[in-house]
Amino acid sequence: MRWIHSVEKQWWEEHYLREEEGLLLTNTYFQAFGAGTPSTENVAPIQKEGYVGYQINQRFPHLNWVVSRLTKGEIDYASQRILIHQLVPDYSEVTIMPKAYSPIDRFNKDFCHELPSDGSQ
Numbered sequence: 001m002r003w004i005h006s007v008e009k010q011w012w013e014e015h016y017l018r019e020e021e022g023l024l025l026t027n028t029y030f031q032a033f034g035a036g037t038p039s040t041e042n043v044a045p046i047q048k049e050g051y052v053g054y055q056i057n058q059r060f061p062h063l064n065w066v067v068s069r070l071t072k073g074e075i076d077y078a079s080q081r082i083l084i085h086q087l088v089p090d091y092s093e094v095t096i097m098p099k100a101y102s103p104i105d106r107f108n109k110d111f112c113h114e115l116p117s118d119g120s121q
Helices: 103-109
Strands: 002-004 011-019 022-030 052-060 063-067 075-077 080-082 092-096
Touching: none
Parallel strands: none
Antiparallel strands: 002 011, 011 022, 022 052, 063 092, 075 080
């Protein structure tokens, strides 16, 4: 996930891994030091040009993220960039958490949009 820091006006990125019981924050990257930036963690094993990166390795059961157009919140998932700030009203709280689906749930998800009763597409 990434966003523009509200004070520093620079991009901030956090990389997470899905785990059975929640999310693991592996690394964080930012373009400038400022309020809330870590400085005592180990340097991230993979660096990004123009960013400072730290290895965090902190677990969370879920994330509550307040999103707005000003901070341009985005989520990168499965090679897709989701511009979450364009999908929800300003200052919406978005909860991110892993969810397991049964095989039936996975099958049914493909039919989540009902077709019109007149049979049209």
